[in-house]
Amino acid sequence: xxxxxxxSLLLAEDLAVGYFxxxxxxxxxxxxxxxxxxxxxxxxxxGPNGAGKSTLLRTLAGLQPPLAGRLEVGGVPLAALxxxxxxxxxxxxxxxxxxxxxxxxxxxxxxxxxxxTGWLGSLTAYDHAQVAAALAATGTTAFAARLVGELSDGxxxxxxxxxxxxxxxxxxxxxxxxxxxDLPNRVALMRLLHRLARTTGKAILLSTHELDLxxxxxxxxxxxxxxxxxxxxTPEDLVLxxxxxxxxxxxxxxxxxxxxxxxxxxxxxxxxxxVGEGAAAFWTRRAxxxxxxxxxxxxxxxxxxxxxxxxxxxxxxxxxxxxAQSHETIEALLxxxxxxxxxxxxxxxATA
Amino acid sequence: xxxAQRPAGTEVQAPQxxxxxxxxxxxxxxxxxxxxxxxxxxxxxxxxxxxxxxxxLGHAGPDxxxxxxxxxxxxxxxxxxxxxxxxxxxxxxxQMQTLFRNPLAGPSVLGLTAGAGLGVALVMLxxxxxxxxxxxxxxxxxxxxxxxxxxxxxxGLVMLVxxxxxxxxRDNVVMLIVGMMIASVTGAVVSLWQYxxxxxxxxxxxLWTFGALGGVTGPHLAVLGAVVxxxxxxxxxxxxxxxxxxxGENYARSMGLNVRASRTLxxxxxxxxxxxxxxxxxxxxxxxxxxxxxTRALLRTADHRVLLPGACxxxxxxxxxxxCLAQLPGSQTALPINVVTSLLGAPxxxxxxxxxxxxxxxxx
Numbered sequence: 001x002x003x004x005x006x007x008s009l010l011l012a013e014d015l016a017v018g019y020f021x022x023x024x025x026x027x028x029x030x031x032x033x034x035x036x037x038x039x040x041x042x043x044x045x046x047g048p049n050g051a052g053k054s055t056l057l058r059t060l061a062g063l064q065p066p067l068a069g070r071l072e073v074g075g076v077p078l079a080a081l082x083x084x085x086x087x088x089x090x091x092x093x094x095x096x097x098x099x100x101x102x103x104x105x106x107x108x109x110x111x112x113x114x115x116x117t118g119w120l121g122s123l124t125a126y127d128h129a130q131v132a133a134a135l136a137a138t139g140t141t142a143f144a145a146r147l148v149g150e151l152s153d154g155x156x157x158x159x160x161x162x163x164x165x166x167x168x169x170x171x172x173x174x175x176x177x178x179x180x181x182d183l184p185n186r187v188a189l190m191r192l193l194h195r196l197a198r199t200t201g202k203a204i205l206l207s208t209h210e211l212d213l214x215x216x217x218x219x220x221x222x223x224x225x226x227x228x229x230x231x232x233x234t235p236e237d238l239v240l241x242x243x244x245x246x247x248x249x250x251x252x253x254x255x256x257x258x259x260x261x262x263x264x265x266x267x268x269x270x271x272x273x274x275v276g277e278g279a280a281a282f283w284t285r286r287a288x289x290x291x292x293x294x295x296x297x298x299x300x301x302x303x304x305x306x307x308x309x310x311x312x313x314x315x316x317x318x319x320x321x322x323x324a325q326s327h328e329t330i331e332a333l334l335x336x337x338x339x340x341x342x343x344x345x346x347x348x349x350a351t352a
Numbered sequence: 353x354x355x356a357q358r359p360a361g362t363e364v365q366a367p368q369x370x371x372x373x374x375x376x377x378x379x380x381x382x383x384x385x386x387x388x389x390x391x392x393x394x395x396x397x398x399x400x401x402x403x404x405x406x407x408x409l410g411h412a413g414p415d416x417x418x419x420x421x422x423x424x425x426x427x428x429x430x431x432x433x434x435x436x437x438x439x440x441x442x443x444x445x446x447q448m449q450t451l452f453r454n455p456l457a458g459p460s461v462l463g464l465t466a467g468a469g470l471g472v473a474l475v476m477l478x479x480x481x482x483x484x485x486x487x488x489x490x491x492x493x494x495x496x497x498x499x500x501x502x503x504x505x506x507x508g509l510v511m512l513v514x515x516x517x518x519x520x521x522r523d524n525v526v527m528l529i530v531g532m533m534i535a536s537v538t539g540a541v542v543s544l545w546q547y548x549x550x551x552x553x554x555x556x557x558x559l560w561t562f563g564a565l566g567g568v569t570g571p572h573l574a575v576l577g578a579v580v581x582x583x584x585x586x587x588x589x590x591x592x593x594x595x596x597x598x599x600g601e602n603y604a605r606s607m608g609l610n611v612r613a614s615r616t617l618x619x620x621x622x623x624x625x626x627x628x629x630x631x632x633x634x635x636x637x638x639x640x641x642x643x644x645x646x647t648r649a650l651l652r653t654a655d656h657r658v659l660l661p662g663a664c665x666x667x668x669x670x671x672x673x674x675x676c677l678a679q680l681p682g683s684q685t686a687l688p689i690n691v692v693t694s695l696l697g698a699p700x701x702x703x704x705x706x707x708x709x710x711x712x713x714x715x716x
Contacts, residue, residue, distance in 0.1 A: 063602055087608030094606075099453050100598040103654040114596050115608035121592035121657065167607065 009170045009203045010037040010060065010090075015069035017052060017059040026067045029055045030228035033069070037171060037203035042194050044214035044235075045207040047224035047247070053207040054095070056224065057175045060205070061092045074170065087115035091167035093160045093174040101149025105159050108148055109134055112166030134165035137196060154185035158192070165196070174206035178213070186210055190217040211248075215239070215260055223247050267294045276306035284315070287330045291337070302340070304333070373658040376651055380665035384435070387672035391431040394679040396686075397422055426566070429573050433565045434671045434689075437629050437636060438643075440580040442667025443587045444625035445640030446647070446659060447618050450594050452518055455704055456528055458641030459626035462514050463534035464507040465637075468630035469561070470538040471506030473545055475499050476557050496575050496632070504579075504627030510534055511619050563634035563690035565675055572632060579628035586621035587660060590614060594656040636671075636690055638697020643667040645704050670696070 016031030029052035037043060045053050058064045060071070062078050071078045073089045081089065091112070100108075112134065113127045123131070135141040138158045143151070151159060157177055164172050174193075178186040190210070194217045197204045205222075208214055214221060215235040223231045223238060225247040231238065238244045245255035254263045269292035274285055284306045285295040305316040305324075315333045318324040319340050327333040393404040399419045407416060407423045441459060448457040448464075459465050475498055517530050546554045568576055593614035596604040605611050629636070647662040648654065674692040 061606055063605055082608075083605065083610050084608035087606060090606070092603070092606045094602055096600045096602050098599065100654050102648055102652070103598060107653065107655055108599075111595060111599065111603075111607065114592070117592070119589070119592060121595060 008036040008038055009074060010205075011035070011070075011072045011075075012060070012066075013070045015059070015071055016067040017055045017064075018067050019055070019064075020067075028067055028228070030224060030230065031067070031069065033230050035060075035222065035230070035232070037205060039170065039203055040197055040201045041203050041219045042197040042217060043203070043205045043220045043222060044218035045205060045222045045224060046209075046211060046214055047207075048226055051224045051226050052228065053224055054175055057092075057173050057205070057207055061090055061173050062086050063092075084115050087167065087169070089169055090171045090173060091164035091169040093157070093164050093172070093177055095175050095179065098148060098156065098160075101147060103148045104144070105140060105146055105148060105151070105162075106131070106135070106144040108159060109140075109144075109162045109166050112163040112168075115167065130168055131166050134162040137165055137200075138162040138192065153180045154182070154189070157181060157185070157189060161189075161192070165200075170202055172202055172204045174204070176207050176209070178206075178208050178210050186213060190214075193217070212261065263289075265289050265292070267292050269293050270302060271296050271300045273298065273300040273303045274306065275303060276308055278306075278308070280306040280308070280313070284330060284333075287334060291334055293337070373651055373653060373662070377658075377661055377665060380650075380662065380669065384665050384669045384672065387669050387676065388431050388435060391434060391672045391676050391679075392423060392427045394676050395422070395427055396679075399423065425569070429569045430566045430675070431672065432573060433568045433576065433633065434675045435668045436577055436580045437565065437633055438639060438667035438669070438671030439664040440583060440625040440629045440667075441636060441639040441671075442643035442647070442663040443584055443660060444622045445642075446644040446656075446663045447587055447590070447594065447622050448640070449644050450597055450656070451615065451618050451622075452514070452527065453597075453600065454518075454527055455645070456641060456701070458638075459507070459622070459630075460635060460637045461528060461641055462531035463510045463538065464622070464626040465630045465635040466535035466538040467506035467508075467510030468503035468627045469506070469635055470541055471502030471504070471627070472499060472560065472631055473542045473557060474506075475502045476553065476560070496572050499631045500575060500579055500628050503631035504623050506538075507627035507630065508619065508623035510538070511623055515615070515619065560634045562688035563636045563693075565633055565671075565689050566686075568632045576628060576632045579624055583621045583624035583628065584664070586617055586624070590617050590621065591656040591660055594618070594660075595654075598654055634690065636693055638693050638701065639667060639671060642697040642700035642704075643670055645700060646670075 012033055012035040014032040015035065016028050017033070018027045018029040018031070020026050033056070045056065047053050055064070059066050062081075065079070073081065073086070078086065109131050110123060110127075113123055113130065114121065116127060116130075117123060132141070135144055138161050140155070140158050140162050143155065148156065148159065161172075161174070161177070164174075177193075178189055181189065190213045193204050193206065196202065197219070218235050220232060221235045221238055221244075223243060225231075231243050231247070233241075233243070235244075239255075239257050239260065242257070245257060248255055248262070254266065255261075256263050267289045272288055272293045272295050274281055274288070274295045274297070276284075284304060288295045288304070301320050303318045305318075307313040307315065313328060315327045315330065316324045317327065317333060317336060317340070325336060327336060389401070389404060389408065392408060393399060393401050397419075399422065403413075403416060403419050404423065406413065407420055408428075412420045444464075445458040448459065448462065449455060451457075452462075513534060514527070514531065518527055542557075546557065549557075593604070593609055596607050596609045597611075597614070599607075601611050604614075626640070643663055643666050644659070647659055647666045650666065651658055651662045653659065671689075671693070674689060674696060675686075677696075678687040678689055678692045
C-alpha cells in the first residue's frame, strides 16, 4: 500500500501472525500486514482486545515465528539473524510478571547489556556508561540501588524501559506499557517515549489502550481492528478520514472527531444554545450533555450565556423572551434548568 | 558512583556491590575452612586440634600413626565428601530455583533425588540379584560409575518431566504437588522392587536412604569429586544464561539467549550434581532448597556470578556443620546426615514461605 522507505528499521510485507495449534494447523490472528518502522518515530499500535496486538508484537520481536510473509530487521530477514544478533536489533518491554524480587534496579538494567558482553557477562566501562545513560534517560538513576520488588508499578515500568534502552537497539517494542499505571504515570511514560524517539533516533512501537494519549503522542498509528485489516497513518489523518471512528464502531463507541474523544453520553433532549467561548463554554457543554441536553451554537429557544473574562462567574439562562435567570455555578444552573416551564428533565441516554 | 568516566576497555566491577560480595565470599571461605578442620577433629576417637591441623598440613609426627590412620582413612574422606556434597546440592538447587522461577524448587522437593533413588535401586536391587547384595562401599570402580550413571539418568528424566509440566503449569504450588507425585510414584516402584528382593539387599538400600557421608572413600571419592566438578563447571558456565533467565524465558530470548541450549546445559548440570551425590550419599534433603535462600539473603544479590560461588561456600559450610552436629553427641554412632540437614533445613524453608507470604510471586 505504501512504498517502503529505504531507511525503515523494520519492514513487514504480507505478514501473517498467529499460532500453530497443532502441526501445520495455523490460526491466523491478523494479516496480511504491511508495516514499516522508521528511525525517530513513535508508533502506537491500537485496537480492541483480541485483535492480535500482543501476537503481532511478539512476532515482530522474534519471540514467535510469523505464519507467512516477509519480516526484515535492519534490512536482514529476522529468521536469518542469530539470537544474539536479533537482540542487538530489537529490545522489548513485555507484560510478563517480574518475579525476581531481590534483583536491584541496577542489576536488572545491566541485564540489558547481555547481548553485548562476553560469555561471563562482565561489563566493560562502555557497558557501564550505557547502563548509566539508560538510567538517566528514564529518570531512574535515583533508585538504582533499590530492589525491583519494592518499586511501584510506574517505577517498575520505567526500569523495564531502562533495561530495554541499555540493550542499545535501533528498535524498541513495548507491549501495553501503560497498563496498570495511574493517569500521571501514563502521561509521563508516553511523554518519555515520545522524547526518547526524537532524541535517540530509535523506532519505538508500543501497543496501548490509551487512545487519547496515543492520538496525542504517536507519530504514526497502527490501527488493528478485530477484523485483522490493519490501517496505518498519522493519527490526525486516521481521525479525519473516519478510519479511526470506523475501527471502534463495532465496539459501540462513538468517536467524536471534533474533540478527539469517545462520547460517553449520547444526548437526545432539547437543544440549548450555548453563548460564549473558552474553557467555561467547553465545560458547560460537557455538563449539559451529561444532563441530556444537546448544546448547539446557533439560536434556540433555550439559551445559556457562559461567563467570560475576569467578571464574577455568572451563568445566564433565558427561555424565549422571558427574563434571564442568573446562577453562580454550573451545579446551580443544572438544578434550575429542569424547573423551567415546559421543560421536564430530558431522559438521559447513556451508551453501554 | 558511576564508572562511565573510566578509560574504555578496562574491566570495571559493579560500583556499589564491588567490595561487598568479595568480602563475603572470602569470609565464607574462611568459615568453610574452620568447619572443615572441625569436622575432621570431631569424632568418636578424640584427636587434639593441633594434631589434626598438623596432619592436615602433612606434617605427621612420630606419635601420630593412629591418628593419621583415622584422619586419612575415615575423617578426611568424609569431610571432603561433605564439602563436595554441600557445594553440589546447593548449586543444583540454585539452578533449579532460577530455571523454574520457583522459590521452593530443589532436588529433593521436585523429585530429582527420588528419580536418582530409583536409578540406585535399579542397580542395587536388580544388579544385586545376580551378583549378590552389595552396597556402595563394596562396589568396584565400574560399579560406582554404573551407580552414578543410573542415578544421574533417573534425576535427569525426572527433571525433564518436571520441565515439560512446568511449561504447561505456571503455578508453583501445582509444580510442588507434581514433584511430590513423581517422588511417590518412584517410591512406589522402589517399594515394589523391594517386595521382590532378598532382605539383605533391602537392608543395604534402606541404609542408603538414610544418607551417609562416611561410605565414600578412595576411588569412589575420586568419582564423586569428578562428577561434582563437572556439574559445577557446567553450572559456572551457565552463570550468564542464569542471569538472563531471571526475567523469564521471553525476556531471556529477547536478550539473545538460546533458551533451549541453556536449559539443556542447566538440566545436565543439575542432574549430574543431584544424581551423582544421591548415588553415593543417599537422598540428603533440604540443602538444595535452603542454601540458595540463605546465600541470597546473605549476599543480597541475584547475580549468579556471585551467587554460584556463594552457594558453593554456604552449602559446603552448612553440610560440614551438619556433619559436625551429627557427631556432637560424642557417642560411638553418628546421626544420619539426612536427619540433621532436615532439622536445620526445614525451618529455613518455613522462613522462606512465611517471609514471602505469597510463594507464587517471589523466588529470588
